[in-house]
Amino acid sequence: RIVAHAELGAQLRDAIDAELSRPSGSSRELSRPSGSSRQLFLLYQPIVRLDDGRTAATEALVRWRHPSRGVVPPLEFIPAAEQTGLIVPLGRWVLREACRQQATWLRDLGTAAPQSVSVNVAGRQLTDPQFVADVVAALDDAGLDARHLTLEVTETAVLDSAEAVATLEALRGLRVKLALDDFGTAASSLGLLLTCPVTSLKLDRTFVAGITTVARQEAVATAVIRMAQALDLAAVAEGIETQEQARMLRHLGYRFGQGYLYARPLPPDEVAAMSAPALAGRNPSI
Ligand code: C2E
Ligand code: MG
Ligand code: MG
Ligand code: MG
Numbered sequence: 001r002i003v004a005h006a007e008l009g010a011q012l013r014d015a016i017d018a019e020l021s022r023p024s025g026s027s028r029e030l031s032r033p034s035g036s037s038r039q040l041f042l043l044y045q046p047i048v049r050l051d052d053g054r055t056a057a058t059e060a061l062v063r064w065r066h067p068s069r070g071v072v073p074p075l076e077f078i079p080a081a082e083q084t085g086l087i088v089p090l091g092r093w094v095l096r097e098a099c100r101q102q103a104t105w106l107r108d109l110g111t112a113a114p115q116s117v118s119v120n121v122a123g124r125q126l127t128d129p130q131f132v133a134d135v136v137a138a139l140d141d142a143g144l145d146a147r148h149l150t151l152e153v154t155e156t157a158v159l160d161s162a163e164a165v166a167t168l169e170a171l172r173g174l175r176v177k178l179a180l181d182d183f184g185t186a187a188s189s190l191g192l193l194l195t196c197p198v199t200s201l202k203l204d205r206t207f208v209a210g211i212t213t214v215a216r217q218e219a220v221a222t223a224v225i226r227m228a229q230a231l232d233l234a235a236v237a238e239g240i241e242t243q244e245q246a247r248m249l250r251h252l253g254y255r256f257g258q259g260y261l262y263a264r265p266l267p268p269d270e271v272a273a274m275s276a277p278a279l280a281g282r283n284p285s286i
Contacts, residue, residue, distance in 0.1 A: 009084050012077055015039040015064060016086065019093050039065050040090075042097055043265035046274065047118070047236055047258045049284065050250045055275055056286055057150065059118040059258065060098040061265045062090070082122050091125045092134050099142035099149060101268055105275070106148065112275045115285050118150040118179060123157030126164040135171060150177040150200070150286075155186035158196055165195055172197045177286075179236070184220060193231060200286055201228050205239020205259070212244045218252075225253045234286040255284055 019040050044058035064072045081087040102117040125131050139146055158164045168178055179200040184207055203224050210217045228235040237249045240259030249257060
């Protein structure tokens with residue numbers, strides 16, 4: 001098992017190296033997962049407005065098509081990448097790729113484009129001294145304004161880390177948006193709201209799953225939206241799978257959501273196909 005683990009790590013390292021050595025610009029044509037030889041690619045899950053179901057933003061989610069194992073889900077390789085430090089070059093690649101994709105949508109779709117791309121960032125990246133410079137370089141190379149980028153961090157990534165909080169302050173100084181992901185699942189959430197300069201909260205899907213049947217889940221979802229409103233933060237509900245959940249969340253005051261009810265993580269051309277021009281002045285944004 002340990003040997004298998006080490007082997008997987010070495011293979012992931014090769015896959016990252018292959019992406020990083022690809023001449024810039026060549027990934028656009030190769031970005032479709034099917035029929036391409038790329039091992040690492042990004043899918044984008046729409047974050048929708050709950051009132052009309054339109055795509056407001058997307059979240060980039062990494063996939064690894066292993067040469068013999070098929071597609072390995074991130075929960076199987078991200079933790080290993082965090083332990084080995086491979087998350088730093090992997091995360092750098094994800095950031096660059098997502099910024100380029102967002103710039104492409106803005107160019108191709110104009111006002112119909114999703115307004116921002118969210119990128120998941122691991123704790124290990126936030127304490128990397130190069131991270132802020134990496135973000136600046138990814139935005140510059142893509143020609144993307146910082147307001148179109150949201151970085152998602154988890155409570156555990158910023159907990160007890162003054163360094164991570166300082167990084168977040170620097171990112172806010174650049175006007176990058178910051179979301180607290182999986183909100184409610186770790187300890188100390190409330191203290192973090194005082195120390196972390198986040199702009200939105202993502203209610204974890206464990207509180208959405210039974211929201212229409214489990215009184216405590218509804219109570220937590222209610223408390224989170226009230227707190228977000230009081231703190232002037234946007235709130236996104238994760239993992240919406242049914243119309244009943246969506247109705248309840250809207251009723252509680254949530255304006256944004258994400259989940260299989262609306263869309264699974266999709267390749268870029270399918271996101272573009274789903275995007276329709278927004279009605280001027282009517283839509284909130286995150
Ligand atoms: P996350 O950031 O909380 O992302 C949401 C996860 O929930 C995604 O799983 C998504 O496919 C899944 N999901 C979305 N809607 C639904 C739904 O309605 N029902 C259910 N059951 N699941 C839903 P995925 O893509 O497997 O990613 C899992 C986790 O891996 C992410 O959780 C994130 O923590 C991590 N991850 C993914 N990509 C990256 C990355 O590029 N960098 C880092 N550091 N972490 C990543
Ligand atoms: Mg996330
Ligand atoms: Mg999440
Ligand atoms: Mg989650």
